[in-house]
Amino acid sequence: MDAEFWKQAWFEGRTGFHRSEYHPQLLEFFPLFEAKNEQSILVPLCGKTKDLTWLSHQNLYVQGIELSEKAVREYFSDNSIENYNVEDNTYTHQNLTLEVGDFFHHEKPEGYDYIYDRAAIVALPPSMRVDYSAHCLSLLKPGGKILLITFEYDQSKLDGPPFCVPEKEVNQLYAKEGTIELLNKLSDKPNNPKFKEAGVTTFIQKVYLITKKEA
Numbered sequence: 667m668d669a670e671f672w673k674q675a676w677f678e679g680r681t682g683f684h685r686s687e688y689h690p691q692l693l694e695f696f697p698l699f700e701a702k703n704e705q706s707i708l709v710p711l712c713g714k715t716k717d718l719t720w721l722s723h724q725n726l727y728v729q730g731i732e733l734s735e736k737a738v739r740e741y742f743s744d745n746s747i748e749n750y751n752v753e754d755n756t757y758t759h760q761n762l763t764l765e766v767g768d769f770f771h772h773e774k775p776e777g778y779d780y781i782y783d784r785a786a787i788v789a790l791p792p793s794m795r796v797d798y799s800a801h802c803l804s805l806l807k808p809g810g811k812i813l814l815i816t817f818e819y820d821q822s823k824l825d826g827p828p829f830c831v832p833e834k835e836v837n838q839l840y841a842k843e844g845t846i847e848l849l850n851k852l853s854d855k856p857n858n859p860k861f862k863e864a865g866v867t868t869f870i871q872k873v874y875l876i877t878k879k880e881a
């Protein structure tokens with residue numbers, strides 16, 4: 667799952683992960699952040715999700731990171747936003763900033779208050795998830811929170827993305843530096859035909875709140 671894979675996916679319009687509505691689990695569980703005005707939230711591997719818009723309406727500074735410039739440009743065109751600034755691969759509109767680049771190279775010394783991970787960790791193969799989760803934690807302030815949405819299904823039936831990220835792995839990746847609360851578990855029939863064809867009958871979505879320990 668290298669940069670070319672994703673850039674090609676955007677180029678060919680293979681973006682079945684994109685939702686035309688705000689994510690219901692974000693709307694339901696965002697209040698648990700108890701966010702205050704002008705705090706900051708990071709949306710890694712953001713694509714062109716509409717959730718960026720919803721978050722930017724919560725009086726937060728919203729920072730998305732996305733490899734594909736096409737995705738970032740489409741975010742603005744899909745949402746009829748014309749008055750944005752572009753400088754050094756960074757697109758800014760009011761309190762929303764979208765950086766075109768590799769999340770693993772993104773730095774913010776003062777850290778973020780929150781991270782919203784929907785279809786981000788599940789987009790990465792197991793070999794990349796250790797570095798991904800460590801980087802998320804390094805970008806989070808002590809006491810900062812992550813809203814994490816994962817999928818679980820029988821990975822032996824087909825390969826990702828999206829990948830199965832089991833609860834045990836979430837614990838291995840985040841428990842050392844954070845406390846983990848399972849907020850929701852939804853069993854669903856997979857709607858993507860490739861899952862049906864592979865014989866995946868159960869698809870579970872899990873939602874976690876991870877709070878980084880105070881230093």
Ligand SMILES: C[S@@+](CC[C@H](N)C(=O)[O-])C[C@H]1O[C@@H](n2cnc3c(N)ncnc32)[C@H](O)[C@@H]1O
Pocket residue numbers: 672673683684685710711712713714715731732733734737767768769770784785786789827
């Ligand atoms: C499955 S999509 C999810 C997009 C978005 N989170 C959503 O919910 O619609 C994963 C996205 O991550 C981007 N991506 C993959 N690896 C990345 C990386 N290392 N840095 C930044 N973006 C990356 C891809 O281009 C793709 O848009």
